[in-house]
Amino acid sequence: MPIPVPKANRLLDLLSLKGKVVVITGASGARGMGIEAARGCAEMGADLAITYASRPEGGEKNAKELAAEYGVKVKAYKCDVGSWDSVSGFVNDVIKDFGKIDAFIANAGRTADSGILDGSVEAWQEVIQTDLTGVFHCAKAVGHHFKERGTGSFVITASMSGHIANFPQEQTSYNVAKAGTIHMARSLANEWRDFARVNSISPGYIDTGLSDFVAQDVQDLWNSMIPMGRNGDAKELKGAYVYLVSDASTYMTGTDMLIDGGYTVR
Ligand code: NDP
Secondary structure, eight states, rough: OOOOOOOOOOOOHOOTTTTEEEEESSSSSSEEEEHHHHHHHHHHOOOEEEESSOHHHHHHHHHHHHHHHHHOOOOEOOOOOOOOHHHHHHHHHHHHHHOOOSSEEEEOOOOOOOOOOTHHHHHHHHIIIIIIIIIHHHHHHHHHOOOOOOOOEEEEEEOOOOOOOOOOSOHHHHHHHHHHHOOOOHHHHHTTTTTOOEEEEESSSSSSSTTTTTTHHHHHHHHHHHHEEEEEEEEGGHHHHHHHGGGGGGTOOOOOOETTGGGGGO
């Protein structure tokens, strides 16, 4: 059975997430993609299960603030996406606590600066384990639930680095992992075509905790290469996350949304 056309006609009704449960991994930052996606979904009425890995205080604080500001149910969970046991246990806990999952945003990720020649085997494995295998763990853990319910939206935070090899940094492991997630979205869209949609978002350079380590001369170089002349703010992406998890995008699957200030048009 194909995923049906939604009953609602008005755009605000299609975008509404009232009554939906959205999972967002990697939402422990104060200004990252995870917390902004969470703000967007909470604004539109969704209840949220968000995760942290090494920053429990960030995850708990975000959960408390989101619940207070938007009047929705929000719970923070510890989850290491690199571990199957951790992800499957977390997803089971969410289904127990919330009763269901309507959408899953696989956002958690990490980066490491190391090329093939200088980087260690361990550094390679860690990035692939978190950024690529982590998304596989999330999809495998929630996929059966989506199939049983006959509905679901799975959204992956990929990266512009999955399309281009960002310069001058040597981040081959990260680039490869993110390219893999973009193709995972396409492949899963096909695999899950009868019951769930799968899409990815590829942010360009966004000012979040993850990008704080970038040296000023590298940042200046990037600004000269970004047609819009600046980094993005994560709040400029939250509408895209809401759109992809909502019924406003029910005919969209297997697609990657590049949001990069035009970096990749050159
Ligand atoms: P943040 O630091 O805000 O987010 C990273 C999140 O991932 C944190 O919540 C962190 O949890 C979590 N995380 C890291 N490792 C693990 C793990 N093993 N298991 C579970 N969670 C983990 O930075 P961003 O918002 O920048 O990053 C979010 C996503 O956006 C990432 O996938 C990143 O690759 C991607 N991205 C970022 C870009 C940028 O310019 N900032 C550009 C393109 C893509 P904790 O802190 O609790 O350890």
